[in-house]
Amino acid sequence: MSDDIRPVPQPGILDIAAYLPGKSGAAGSNAVKLSANESPLGASPKAIEAFQSAAAQLEIYPEGSSKILRTALSEVHGVDADRIVCGNGSDDLLHLIAQCYLGEGDEAVMNRYGFSVYPIITRAAGARIVLVDEINYTADVDALLAAVTAKTKIVWLANPNNPTGTYVSDAEVRRLHAGLRPDILLVIDNAYAEYVTAEDYDVGQKLVAEANNVVMVRTFSKMGLAAARIGWLVGSPELVDVLNRVRGPFNVNLPGQLAAAAATRDTEFTARLQAHNAQWRDWIAQELDSNHMHVVPSQGNFVMVLFPDAEHARLAFDTLAERGLIVREIGPSYGIEAGLRISIGSEQAMRGVVGILKALVEIS
Known part of the structure; x- marks a missing residue:
């Protein structure tokens, strides 16, 4: 058999750029990871206790529909458990949506700096991704609607958006939905919903109840359970x-x-996580926003800092890394070469980042 003959992937698969996760420090180092938007307060103690309680049942398959978790979500969020689907992280669910609702010749629309997983799962399903320009790093509803064609089957909307931290108000989300055909699925990805403090924001749960072509996706990864993938x-x-x-x-x-069921019910821990995030998100934005750096207003558990150019952003990244603070470069994945995404961490980490970046500005 010839060595040149081998299985061939579907057309377009090899054109997909693989997802690039945030970097971590070297093994054994004391580096602080501020590159993946993880919880600065760890996980809910009740969630940890519940996780450990499963150790005596590891030989048994779990119940297939995630009934334990769906019941808890139903109780806390007031949604019918039968309308909930759980997955191995929200990425798993986004992949499922693309697999089921996109195919060859279809199109999916997203804002230009939306979550980098959307192009991957769209192309993997054989469809074409359509990138739409934003206004001040915020999704433009009019532009999204203008990009819709007869081939459009999905509109992806991260709200708040990663990596920019910007959001679209409930009124604007509803205007977007009202402008879509009934056969177009609006996917509202609320990975950072627990951290939003804006009064005009809504997770979209009410809209899902009113319409057949809206789905709300959420995750536990940003609230302390990233390793559990829920x-x-x-x-x-x-x-x-x-x-x-x-x-x-x-x-x-x-x-x-x-x-995840225990974390859902531990609303006190979730409130403490949100309060910590709001305090230090606002503080770092106020401290860094200047003539030399611009902090894009964020509703997530991170901020995007824009520097004068890509060279300054690279210098800032390298300097922070040398001091043991690992942030996220967003040029390779998102094309924002002059930007860095910084997760909200502990008070010590936030003060460290601010001190280093301010000193860097003074000598550059």
Whole structure:
């Protein structure tokens, strides 16, 4: 058999740029990771206890529909448990949506600096991704609607958006939905919902209840359970039925289900996490926003800092890394070469970042 003959992936797969995660410090170092928007307060103690309680049941398959978790989500968020689908992180659910609702010849629309997973899952499904320009790093509803064609099947909307931290108000999300055909699915990705403090924001749960072509996707990764990989969504009965036909039969492990259910009910910890984030997100924005650096207003658990040019951004990244503070370069994944994304961490980490960047400005 010739060595030149081998399995060939589907057309377009090799054109996909793989997802680039945030960097970590070297193994064994004391570097502080501020590159992946993880919880600065760890996980809920109740979630940790629940996770550990699963150790005596590791030989048993978990219940296939994640009923334990769906019940907790239903109780706390006031949504019908039958309209919830859980997954191995929200990425798992986004992949499922693309697999089920996109195909060859279809198009999906997103804002230019939206989450970098959307182009990957769109192209993997054989569809074309359409990038739409933003206004001040914020999704432009009019531009998104103008980009819709007869081929459009999905509109991806991260709200708040990663990596910019900007958001679209409830009124604007509803205006976007009102301008879409009934056969176009609006995917509202609320990975950072727990951190939003804007009064005109809404997670979209009410809109999901009113319309058959809206799905709300959320995650536990940003609130202390990144290692457990737990995501969830709320959609119409029809969409839930479609996804349940395709998802893996045991796609959420038992320790993760138990931990996420406990985290859901631990609203006190969630409130403490939000308060810590709001305090230090606002503080770092006030301290860094200047003639030399611009901090884009954020509703996430991170800020995007813009420097005069790519060279200054690279110098800032390298200097922070040398001091043991690892932030996220966003040029390679998003094309924002003059920007860095900085996760909100401990008070010590935030003061360290600000001190280093201010000193760097003074000598550059």
